[in-house]
Amino acid sequence: MxxxxxxxxxxxxxxxxxxxxxxxxxxxxxxxxxxxxxxxxxxxxxxxxxxxxxxxxxxxxxxxxxxxxxxxxxxxxxxxxxxxxxxxxxxxNPLAHRISKAKTTLIGDEIVQYRDKLVFDLEKEYEKYDKILNMVTGYVDEAGYDITAKVLDKGNWGENAPGILNEYLVKMNCEIKIPNIKNLGFWFVPKCILELQIIKSIIAEIDNDDIKDYFMLCFSETTRLASNRRNGEFKMYRMTPEKVKKYNPNVKKIFLQILDANVEKMNSFRNRVGYKxxxxxxxxxxxxxxxxxxxxxxxxxxxxxxxxxxxxxxxxxxxxxxxxxxxxxxxxxxxxxxxxxxxxxxxxxxxxxxxxxxxxxxxxxxxxxxxxxxxxxxxxxxxxxxxxxxxxxxxxxxxxxxxxxxxxxxxxxxxxxxxxxxxxxxxxxxxxxxxxxxxxxxxxxxxxxxxxxxxxxxxxxxxxxxxxxxxxxxxxxxxxx
Ligand SMILES: C[S@@+](CC[C@H](N)C(=O)[O-])C[C@H]1O[C@@H](n2cnc3c(N)ncnc32)[C@H](O)[C@@H]1O
The missing domain is CATH 3.40.50.150 (Vaccinia Virus protein VP39)
Structure with a gap:
């Protein structure tokens, strides 16, 4: 050399x-x-x-x-x-690793068909779970859980959201399973958690690893934007209890906006480097x-x-x-x-x-x-x-x-x-x-x-x-x- x-x-x-x-x-x-x-x-x-x-x-x-x-x-x-x-x-930082990988891995124009299929599947799942999604906030409220509690009390929503939601899903004869994520309820309102899990499950089924990783990153960004964090800050502070109570993020819309913007970004990357x-x-x-x-x-x-x-x-x-x-x-x-x-x-x-x-x-x-x-x-x-x-x-x-x-x-x-x-x-x-x-x-x-x-x-x-x-x-x- x-x-x-x-x-x-x-x-x-x-x-x-x-x-x-x-x-x-x-x-x-x-x-x-x-x-x-x-x-x-x-x-x-x-x-x-x-x-x-x-x-x-x-x-x-x-x-x-x-x-x-x-x-x-x-x-x-x-x-x-x-x-x-x-x-x-x-x-x-593993997240930095995932972002860098997705950003630098070239994906062919098949990404568009995968995007279309994902959107189609998503609409179908939302239709299928419409009732379950609409009833969940009332269920958690009627069961006496305070989704705005500041302290992560034992038995409270903040700490027990996966258990509470899984019980609800069983009662509703629904096969969705909420993963056991620590303090999940502190950061997310009930309906948002169900929607996120629906989106994640569809992405997990994708048969092309690069595309799956790319779309999972869109999901990752959605989890942050749809969470109860205060806007515009990198440190994780939760919204005020009053805001959490009223918070009803449009999770599907947030995800689809990120997905479409990122598919567009991949297309322009591919066009710039000439497919190689x-x-x-x-x-x-x-x-x-x-x-x-x-x-x-x-x-x-x-x-x-x-x-x-x-x-x-x-x-x-x-x-x-x-x-x-x-x-x-x-x-x-x-x-x-x-x-x-x-x-x-x-x-x-x-x-x-x-x-x-x-x-x-x-x-x-x-x-x-x-x-x-x-x-x-x-x-x-x-x-x-x-x-x-x-x-x-x-x-x-x-x-x-x-x-x-x-x-x-x-x-x-x-x-x-x-x-x-x-x-x-x-x-x-x-x-x-x-x-x-x-x-x-x-x-x-x-x-x-x-x-x-x-x-x-x-x-x-x-x-x-x-x-x-x-x-x-x-x-x-x-x-x-
Ligand atoms: C200022 S940021 C880099 C931003 C990057 N230039 C960009 O455009 O996104 C600093 C990075 O250093 C990483 N970092 C901090 N300490 C590290 C260490 N000991 N080893 C490896 N990475 C580390 C952090 O995770 C963070 O992603």
Whole structure:
């Protein structure tokens, strides 16, 4: 294989030529093709990776691309569109894995017939179960269950919805079975649960695995949108009891809208790539600190956006995915395994009893000392240390997977903890120096379309909110040795 040339100056010149707001992509349609087939937190809009790939490709022959934190697979799809031979994606969250797989697996035009059959079967089932669907809310109410109860009391609807509904279905001589999903009633009203199970059962019968997975993802998105969660938030908060009482989502309509939009998206993906995906896409569900299935010294380009911080105090990817993972039975995870996903993500290891600082970053050390100045802040300092300790390991692992002279693009956000700024871009540069990485440059961008909490509480005190994270930085490295 030909060696990769050093093209630092050419790249910097290219970046310097661009207007200051080039990387913002304020007015861009970021939903084309199979991008956005399913919601996901903190998606990195595709024009970022599209432009990085096209600029680097002018100067280097890129045969392999890696995103160790693929999330919804945005970077991977761009790799396919750029005809990169080997595209590697990784994420510890099984939902991210499913979305990325569905987004990057090309399906032929038979998808349209499968869609038509699904809609036909669905209408038939809705007709067949019309009475059962119409009577269920009254049944649960008359049996004395409070579907709005806040606490998950024993014997209450929140915890016992599957049992209560299965009893009802037996009484009605109906063969539908509600799966034993923990806290199902807390998140769904009775009729919604029955409808979701009807839709899921039809999808489960589909005889083409790629299409089944694609449609199951439409179902996954439906479970989230039809649940009792508060609108427009990635953290799982339930609606007020008053709203739950009146809530009557049109589940079939929600599902059919998602289904049709996504069939359209697959059709446009197929039209764009000309009926053939030239890339070999390899996805793994590994910890980014390990990446065992990715060969060493094999990657030509890395584009990635790691989390901004630990899941507890920034974006809870696991919590966002919980309802989908339970309903779709992805990877057959137990409830405990699903609940524990956030703890396995970056910064999940707890150091609240203390840590001995061992990372090669003076900037981070200074920030941690400031957080620690206040006696009570050991726990927050521990969280911060835990996150950067993982980031350092990921950088190490990713660099081992890369070829000499390959470039890495890290899109990061700087946050504030206890009023102390954490300049992740500078920390990353310091860490990179000890791993054989040359810092080429750092580009800035203003976030406009990334769906993120625009405010958080760096003090972790209720009511105290500080605006944060409307800038992102793209740190660029080259592997020198
Ligand atoms: C900012 S998101 C990536 C978004 C992605 N670029 C997109 O466009 O959808 C960060 C991702 O890192 C994943 N993640 C966090 N810690 C991880 C770890 N230790 N190993 C693998 N993935 C991890 C999360 O599950 C999440 O999907």
């Amino acid at each position: 030909e060696e990769l040339g050093i093209v630092d100056d050419q790249l910097v010149k290219e970046f310097d030529k661009l207007p200051a707001d080039f990387w913002d992509f304020k007015n861009e349609d970021t939903k084309e093709l199979t991008h956005s087939i399913h919601n996901y937190p903190a998606v990195m809009v595709y024009p970022i990776s599209r432009n990085i790939i096209s600029i680097v490709k002018k100067y280097q022959n890129i045969e392999s691309l890696l995103d160790p934190f693929m999330g919804s697979g945005t970077v991977l799809l761009e790799g396919i569109l750029a005809n990169i031979e080997k595209v590697y994606g990784n994420d510890l 995906n030239n890339s070999i896409v390899s996805l793994s569900l590994d910890d980014a600190t390990k990446l065992v299935s990715i060969p060493e010294n094999s990657i030509d380009l890395v584009i990635t956006s790691p989390p901004y911080g630990d899941s507890r105090t920034t974006v809870a990817y696991g919590q966002f995915s919980r309802v989908s993972l339970q309903w779709c039975d992805y990877e057959k995870l137990s409830y405990k395994e699903i609940i524990d996903i956030d703890k396995k993500l970056m910064g999940g290891t707890s150091y609240k009893k203390g840590f001995s600082y061992d990372l090669p970053s003076e900037v981070l050390k200074k920030a941690l000392d400031e957080i620690l100045e206040d006696d009570n802040n050991l726990e927050r300092a521990g969280d911060v240390y835990s996150f950067y300790r993982d980031l350092s390991q990921v950088l190490d692992t990713v660099t081992k997977k890369c070829r000499k002279n390959s470039y890495q693009f890290w899109v990061v956000g700087n946050r504030t903890v206890k009023h102390v700024k954490l300049p992740t871009d500078e920390i990353l540069v310091e860490l990179g120096k000890t791993k054989g990485l040359k810092h080429i440059t750092t580009l800035g961008r203003t976030i406009s379309n990334k769906v993120m909490p625009s405010e958080n509480s760096p003090t972790n005190e209720a009511g105290k909110k500080v605006k944060t994270m409307n800038k992102e930085l793209i740190v660029i490295f080259r592997k020198e040795t």
